[in-house]
Amino acid sequence: MVRIAIDAMGGDFAPEKIVAGVIKTAKELTDTEFQLYGDEAAIRTYLTEELANIKVIHCSEKIKSDDEPVRSIRRKKDASMVVAAKAVKEGQADALFSAGNTGALLASGLFIVGRIKGIDRPGLMPVLPVFNGDKQQFVMMDVGANADCKPHHLEQFGILGTYYSQYVLGVKNPTVGLLNNGTESTKGNELTKEVHQLLTANEAINFIGNVEARELLQGPADVVVTDGFTGNAVLKTIEGTAIALLKTMKKSILSSGLKAKLGAVLLKPTFKKIKSSVNYEEFGGAVLLGVKGPVVKAHGTADETTVYYTLKQIQTIVTSNVITDLVDYFENN
């Protein structure tokens, strides 16, 4: 039985939307146990149905979104996120979910759940949608766990991403690309030039060379490898550009007279469809990969639907045995 430890107090709409998402998922995945960590009274307010596979574990504290990550997880010993992470560490749960403070969740993953032996730097990895390409999706790693990376960290991201793509997303022999400032193999900064050589030499990685940020959303590889600073900037740029464009379009339609207004009414369903495909949250949360159990972060604005998709993703990760086999790989390599 898969058991998921859930930080019920993390996120802008916690605990209400977290609990709502858990109820929706628990009804569908009746063989999975959902452990809700947080203020019991607050959780029970929204726990409108009694389901056998939902448990509530009371915690007296919570990590706030502006808490200093490392300090807060050390001081707030009874915080929902911290207690949930400990449940994973101690084998009472298989995975950790939170929509709360990203830094604190990364710290909980690294310092409480703990790194897989042989992995120097676990990385944060979202699943991103592909537009106008053959693929449905791809993963990118790291997008923010490590602001400074050494070449072999990126090589390990390549292994981690390959395993995830294969086990969880079902891609056969996933391709790995290196995010770089040009496609030629001689391009790059000091870091990517070295990484290019490591990825080329590593036989466990199906390396297809450099990929450029311009082609990212066309899915140039199943796994895109980058340092956490660049990955973070690129991810936030995708988000910011999409939001800015949709806003501009809306404003432009509203201000350009009757003709366009009429068009907007007719186009409403089309717009909605695009908006939801831009929303990469529906493709699942970002996974901290390289720790002993999956630690998954949903966006702070996570609603019932996001929580539902992310929990289903976590169930798939756990049943795929990707972590077990990664532990094996890094023990023997």
Place this chain on the structure above:
Amino acid sequence: MVRIAIDAMGGDFAPEKIVAGVIKTAKELTDTEFQLYGDEAAIRTYLTEELANIKVIHCSEKIKSDDEPVRSIRRKKDASMVVAAKAVKEGQADALFSAGNTGALLASGLFIVGRIKGIDRPGLMPVLPVFNGDKQQFVMMDVGANADCKPHHLEQFGILGTYYSQYVLGVKNPTVGLLNNGTESTKGNELTKEVHQLLTANEAINFIGNVEARELLQGPADVVVTDGFTGNAVLKTIEGTAIALLKTMKKSILSSGLKAKLGAVLLKPTFKKIKSSVNYEEFGGAVLLGVKGPVVKAHGTADETTVYYTLKQIQTIVTSNVITDLVDYFENN
């Protein structure tokens, strides 16, 4: 009289569209001299009008888009880009324009036109549009001239950007932001943490702190400072995301039945308006700032309109005296 040296052979549609853009601009800016460097016969084919302020200087070679930058500018001594750069170096022209090979143009700027004394790393700087913000535009630097940067290079980008924003774009006391992975002053990688301190301490810079990639298109600062690797990735991500989104929208409209098709017809003018505002080329080319004369790169796909806007931008740069005053500043600091 402002004299602009133009590489007539650079770009996907050269020399036709370059010459067309020059004719359009030369008619308007009758006090500016336009020097067309390239294959005289080819240029004359498109030079449909004889204007007193257009000169043709024949060159027997050209740099191709896939030529290795540094090697090609050294070997092809009679290439249009190289001869045009020499004209700037030798004082026969005030600025250099090309839509050709970016690497070769950067090399021409650095090795032929030459760095301003005191500037270690000239940077490439585009003017970017602002969506849904108070500002019209902002500049970002570096977006690709320097893949590896030291902290003081970014400090110099702050000065260069400030001068450009003030002299050329007419912004009073321009704000400078540091592209980083969080807004708090303690955030960042090793590089940005050091840069944050340098920018804070520098009295010539109106530093407003860290800015995140998510808010870039809302214009969080007049000048955004970043290393050339990250800046390149961010710029290409903006471009790729905008293109992917507009394509998806088009496809979605076409495939979703009569209702939406009708909407698309009505919305056509609105779409066109958005497309042209996304097109940051209309805001001008990217400037290699920090060399002795403005070196300006237009996109490889530059058409008559892009060439026109970019040449007008160059005229403004030269008449603003920004380069002269930058030379003064770096000589005395």
